[in-house]
Amino acid sequence: MPDIIDITQVAPVTDAQAARLASPAVFSDLARQITASPVPESAPRRMWSARHARSPRDLWSRRRAKQRALLLGGPLAVLAAVAALLVTVLTPGDNGPDSQAAIQAVSFIKDNGYITVIIRNLYADTSWYNADFARHHIDITLYLAPVPPSLVGYISSETGSGSRSEIKRIKRITKPGSCGVQGAGCQIGFTIPDDFHGQVDMWIGRPARPGEQYQVAGSAFNRGEPLYGLTDQIFEHPLSEVLPVLAQHHVTVAQCREEGVANAGSGICDPSNMPATWYISDVTPWAPNQVLLTIGPLPYPASGSIFTAGEPLAGLQDQIIGHPVSEVLPLFAQHNVTVIQCLAESADGQSTTSCDPSNMPATWYIRDVSTNGGNQVIVVIGQEKSVPGTGH
């Protein structure tokens, strides 16, 4: 294996040089202009989707915009708007936070110094829950995000201004599979101590309505997704072979992205016009039965985890990672798994060189295994169990 080429010398400029390309006054001037520009009202945070930093359609900012439109300028109008809000909260209306529908959507139980929140209906209007939290002086904002089937009911919390130790006081309650197709009958939620202080945003995955775009993507190959179990028919096959497979499983390609072309063109490709000889490097759920494909001229190994349910080495992670090659090879053979590529990781964990899959040192340790599609894997081995100091 040839030496790694050092490209540091061809960097057009170093950071130290960049620092000297403009005077401090000019740098400061830019900062001053930036900070003079208005800051938008704290908008709901965009969801981070699995890989692609595209802008998801954000339901919440639309709703907020509607509310803003109702506010006419001036102090009297503000008072009137606040009064209206109070009225909504205090008197049970047909569709307010104290309505029958709301009570059925969420239960909010105070007991013994704890508050338990159970979401029963994933299609509920979360302004009801959020009003409840506000009433109890708890700074939690709940969002329901349309997600693919494998993420329905998944609870995530993102810190707002709360400290990490406060966040840890939130205990999630999940009952996988409890939510029916209509998003009702759920038994998911969380428990917090009633002296919880801190600000937290939480989102919970709910089923997407037909045509609704997912806000968080997850993996297209998880259990429950249309393409579950099909990685070996999708990766390392040209598009001409893969598109029929997608059609067979009633999956349409809504969006296309290119892995990268030398001239860095638009990056956005036309799903109805993808080169038949190209390969797929990633599949991201986009909307019910729709995916975003990332394609490129070279074949890419599948990127799923070999240890998830349905994969050949499901549940065997503890018997493989950190174990010597001599122990793991028989396990591979038992499960019909073949190693098609070997990477030997350096002592500092910062570089890898190729090793011969049929001749791996028996005393070296397996650090990582990833699927190459079907029963083929790529293994990363190292002389020590893990890179010192990282636990990886």
Added chain:
Amino acid sequence: MRSPPCADAAERQARFEAVYAANRALILGYALRRTANPDDAADILAETFLTAWRKLAEVPADDDARLWLYGVARRVLANYYRGERRRSALADRLRAELATRYQPPEYGSEHARIASALARLPEEQRELLALDAWEGLDYGQLAVVLGCSRNAVRIRLHRARARLTAELADISHRRDDIHA
């Protein structure tokens, strides 16, 4: 790992200025290394930090801010590649100064070959090698900036390096053929 919100405008300003002071040269360097164009680099710097100002609550503390900013700069750069070059009035003075001070690099023949080989790589591979060598990110940091798993980083970096070696060998052979 978000940082605490700012109690008031002055605190917000101070926080932004701290993040800006610590990272402005890094982001400018990042942009220049990829565009080799001082006008565009100035705009990318301005737009990246404008985003940071607007979403200051999202900017992580300490060194992670740098990674967050690289992520933003990458997206701004992607727009730039798509032809969405927005000349930002904010960056006028900076653009003017950079134009006079920035000198495009001049390479000896060996470095020119390496630069040439690098340019032939697909953009994703080139970016991976650049973040590794020019920004000095380790696997964990690369995974954060690129939004993929650490293992994917390992494998892709290995492939990118192999590809670079192959391109360089190809260039060298061609050069030898010409001179033979």
